Amino acid sequence: MLRIKKNDIVKVLAGKDKGKTGKVITVIADKNRVIVQGINFNKKHAKKRRQDQQGGIIQKEGPLDMSNVAVMCKKCNLATKIGVDILQDGSKIRFCKKCKETIE
Template sequence: MKGTWTYLDIRKGDMVVVLSGKDKGAKGKVIRTIPSEHKVLVEGVNMVSKNLRPTQKMPQGRIAKLEAPILASKVMLVCPSCHQPTRVAHRLIAGGKSVRSCRKCDEMIDKA
C-alpha cells in the first residue's frame, strides 16, 4: 500500500486520540505528518527505546525514549471546539478554499 496515500486529514499541531494498539486512549499533539507513509508522529505516543552509541561522557551508551510514527488510521482528530474525537468533514468556504470541520459539532477546525 506504500505510496498510495497522499492525503491526511490530520495536520501538524492537531490533537489526536489513539484508537488502537498499546497506546489506545492516549492523547497527544501531532509533531509531524508523513503523508507518503500515511503516518503521523504524536507527542508521547508509541514511545520506543533507542540505544544511543557510547560516547566519552557516557561509555555505557544510553537508552533514549523516542516517538515512533504510527498509522494515521489508528488515530482520530480531537475537535478543538467540542473536545470529542471526530471524523473530519471538508467544507468549501468563500474563495473556493477548503477547510476542515467537525462532524459532531459542525465547527470549523481550521481557521478560515
C-alpha cells in the same frame, strides 16, 4: 487535503497507547503517518560512536498510522471524524462531522 495537521490534538484509537491524547509534532504525508508527542515511545539502545558521547537508552516517539488516530474537536471535546469542505473561493476547510464546527 490532509485530515490531520501538525499541532492538532489527536486521540489514539489503537495500539499500546489507545485512549491517550497528544499533540501532533510531525506529519509524514507520503506514508500517511503522524508522530504524536509522548505517544508510542520506542526505546532504542544508543551506541557510543565516540568517546565523548553517552551510550544508553534513548526514548523516541515512533510514527503512528493516521487511521489509528482521530482529531479532537474542541467544541465536542471528543475524538471526531473530520470532513473537508471546499468553499466558494476554492479554499478548503476542515470541519467536525459531529457538530459541523470548523477545525483550524
